[in-house]
Amino acid sequence: MLEIFVLVEHRQGQIRDLTYEMLGLGEKLANQQGTSFAAILLGHDVKSFAEDLATRAPKVLVVEDENLKNFNSILYQQTLSSLISKYQPCLLLMGHSALGMDLAPSLSVEMEFPLATDCIGLSFEGARLKATRSIYGGKVNASVSLRESKGYIATIRPGVFSPKMVGEKKGGIVMESSPLQGMVDVKKFIEYIEAPITGEDITQAEILISVGQGIGGPEHIPLFEELAKNLGGTISCSRPVVDRNWLPKERQVGISGKTVKPKVYLAIGISGAFQHVTAMQGSDTIIAINKDPRAPIFGVAHYGIVDDFQNVIPVLKEKTKSWK
Amino acid sequence: MNIAVCVKRIPKTAEADIFIEKDGKDIKKDNLVFALNDWDGYAVREAVLLKEKYEGEVIVLTIGPEESKEVLTRCLAMGADRAVRIEAPSSSDGHLIAKILAQATKGQSFDLILTGVQAEDDGWGQVGVALAQLLGLPHASIVTHIEVENGKAKVRRELEGGIEELLEVKLPAVLTIQTGINEPKYVSLSAILDAEDKETKEVGLEEIGFTSKAPLDATIDQVSFPPTGKMAEILKGTPEEVVGQLTEIIKKKKG
Numbered sequence: 087m088l089e090i091f092v093l094v095e096h097r098q099g100q101i102r103d104l105t106y107e108m109l110g111l112g113e114k115l116a117n118q119q120g121t122s123f124a125a126i127l128l129g130h131d132v133k134s135f136a137e138d139l140a141t142r143a144p145k146v147l148v149v150e151d152e153n154l155k156n157f158n159s160i161l162y163q164q165t166l167s168s169l170i171s172k173y174q175p176c177l178l179l180m181g182h183s184a185l186g187m188d189l190a191p192s193l194s195v196e197m198e199f200p201l202a203t204d205c206i207g208l209s210f211e212g213a214r215l216k217a218t219r220s221i222y223g224g225k226v227n228a229s230v231s232l233r234e235s236k237g238y239i240a241t242i243r244p245g246v247f248s249p250k251m252v253g254e255k256k257g258g259i260v261m262e263s264s265p266l267q268g269m270v271d272v273k274k275f276i277e278y279i280e281a282p283i284t285g286e287d288i289t290q291a292e293i294l295i296s297v298g299q300g301i302g303g304p305e306h307i308p309l310f311e312e313l314a315k316n317l318g319g320t321i322s323c324s325r326p327v328v329d330r331n332w333l334p335k336e337r338q339v340g341i342s343g344k345t346v347k348p349k350v351y352l353a354i355g356i357s358g359a360f361q362h363v364t365a366m367q368g369s370d371t372i373i374a375i376n377k378d379p380r381a382p383i384f385g386v387a388h389y390g391i392v393d394d395f396q397n398v399i400p401v402l403k404e405k406t407k408s409w410k
Numbered sequence: 411m412n413i414a415v416c417v418k419r420i421p422k423t424a425e426a427d428i429f430i431e432k433d434g435k436d437i438k439k440d441n442l443v444f445a446l447n448d449w450d451g452y453a454v455r456e457a458v459l460l461k462e463k464y465e466g467e468v469i470v471l472t473i474g475p476e477e478s479k480e481v482l483t484r485c486l487a488m489g490a491d492r493a494v495r496i497e498a499p500s501s502s503d504g505h506l507i508a509k510i511l512a513q514a515t516k517g518q519s520f521d522l523i524l525t526g527v528q529a530e531d532d533g534w535g536q537v538g539v540a541l542a543q544l545l546g547l548p549h550a551s552i553v554t555h556i557e558v559e560n561g562k563a564k565v566r567r568e569l570e571g572g573i574e575e576l577l578e579v580k581l582p583a584v585l586t587i588q589t590g591i592n593e594p595k596y597v598s599l600s601a602i603l604d605a606e607d608k609e610t611k612e613v614g615l616e617e618i619g620f621t622s623k624a625p626l627d628a629t630i631d632q633v634s635f636p637p638t639g640k641m642a643e644i645l646k647g648t649p650e651e652v653v654g655q656l657t658e659i660i661k662k663k664k665g
């Protein structure tokens with residue numbers, strides 16, 4: 087029986103949410119294929135994780151090794167390729183995340199399993215895997231066929247699939263022996279570096295005026311600052327604005343920045359990439375101003391204005407002057 | 411310190427009207443503006459900064475049609491020393507791209523091979539890490555900082571939630587570069603003119619000894635506009651009218 091494997095993602099003592107989303111997808115695909123799915127847990131001292139996962143998966147395969155304490159793609163790859171050779175799964179799911187992006191392509195080459203990355207949909211046509219991917223900045227979806235193969239790897243976009251809830255039956259926990267022979271010296275984990283706590287805390291703001299690359303340049307920042315003052319709000323931004331030094335890092339909303347849930351999120355000149363959207367879609371009210379009617383941000387916003395921000399923001403600023 | 415940087419020419423789609431080709435397999439590109447992939451721009455800049463610090467040579471490579479030359483010229487203007495264009499039809503199969511790049515770079519004494527984390531257009535994020543595996547080299551992806559000492563690179567990788575990890579990777583290695591790793595530098599017109607004098611080699615697949623006829627791992631069957639499920643309520647009217655509605659909404663929602 088060819089199973090579906092789901093690679094558990096955990097970091098600093100916590101299972102990451104994406105794991106549960108992948109288990110949800112893994113179950114759905116397994117049902118479709120008349121097969122089963124298993125959570126693959128690699129780590130050190132991960133007993134409690136295994137217990138948790140067993141409430142959501144029929145089987146948990148665990149490899150315990152102190153060298154697997156922190157993620158290292160080479161050690162993960164060695165462990166996974168040995169598990170794959172043993173169990174011959176038809177599909178391995180992992181996150182389209184810092185972990186999956188560092189591991190899936192090299193494992194795919196080694197195993198000769200075709201890879202589909204950043205999937206927002208997956209299905210089997212017979213034994214062949216088909217993926218849906220969002221491309222061209224989210225403006226177009228592509229249906230992709232992977233070549234015939236005995237196994238596939240897919241990385242899954244976070245926040246797309248419904249998480250697997252705790253089930254009634256408890257799955258079995260299977261301890262696998264570690265194939266690792268110590269550390270490797272070509273790639274070594276040294277330490278985590280936490281973001282310094284400085285400046286404005288955008289996660290506390292009730293109103294965020296969030297600006298993207300579409301504002302064109304730092305010369306427009308003062309305009310948004312004035313607007314923020316009028317509204318009693320705070321300025322935040324998308325990643326390119328930080329990359330280009332128009333605003334400091336602590337203002338960045340997104341998967342590699344901060345997750346925010348203000349009462350009002352005003353997105354100006356932000357296209358709506360998933361790395362941005364997953365971290366602000368919990369806001370009470372989202373308003374997008376973008377000159378492109380097809381910008382994906384309008385798919386998550388509650389209200390939209392299709393226009394150049396330069397036509398709208400100065401008027402809004404004037405009109406809200408008296409609010410201060 | 412010899413560094414190869416793999417780059418891609420991509421269509422800019424964020425502000426453009428998008429149309430789908432008749433065969434349904436891609437978008438129409440003749441109305442689009444093309445540019446150097448944003449991530450690759452940071453990679454080229456990083457290579458040039460490393461060269462300034464540790465000496466050596468920076469070579470940029472691209473796979474693509476004649477038009478891709480313009481992005482190579484840009485890379486040369488940014489400070490790369492020479493460029494190679496590998497003539498091949500464009501492909502959305504990241505594994506194939508990685509195999510061609512592996513063939514073009516193997517056996518040459520690069521200390522580092524850099525790519526962008528991903529391409530802006532199809533965002534597979536696959537080529538750099540696959541290339542490392544094909545070459546038998548260690549890699550690190552989503553890199554935000556590089557320091558080289560004693561045949562090793564100390565690199566920072568970006569994780570989720572503002573956290574990074576510090577790693578040590580033995581050289582030679584492949585690193586995929588994240589945006590924001592450095593400060594982009596303005597490229598002057600005179601630098602672009604000078605770049606035209608630098609060497610750009612054009613080679614075919616046979617010339618680099620690439621003969622694989624293996625089937626593609628991935629093929630696009632069809633592209634389509636995403637289903638318009640939940641959509642924002644679009645406020646309409648003159649800017650004054652729109653702003654009128656907007657202020658009402660903000661007033662109500664901010665409580």
Ligand SMILES: Cc1cc2nc3c(=O)[nH]c(=O)nc-3n(C[C@H](O)[C@H](O)[C@H](O)COP(=O)(O)OP(=O)(O)OC[C@H]3O[C@@H](n4cnc5c(N)ncnc54)[C@H](O)[C@@H]3O)c2cc1C
Pocket residue numbers: 223297298299300301302323324325326327338339340341342343344354355356357358359360361362375376377378381393394395396424425527528552
């Ligand atoms: C590993 C990784 C991590 C990432 N982490 C993050 C993250 O934490 N946060 C994040 O934001 N991104 C992140 N990104 C980047 C993300 O993929 C996108 O590239 C980014 O979010 C795009 O930013 P943007 O919307 O501001 O710019 P663009 O995508 O360039 O969009 C600009 C928008 O502005 C509009 N526009 C242009 N001019 C005007 C005008 N005059 N008036 C109105 N609208 C206008 C355009 O129509 C367009 O929709 C990450 C990427 C990777 C690979």
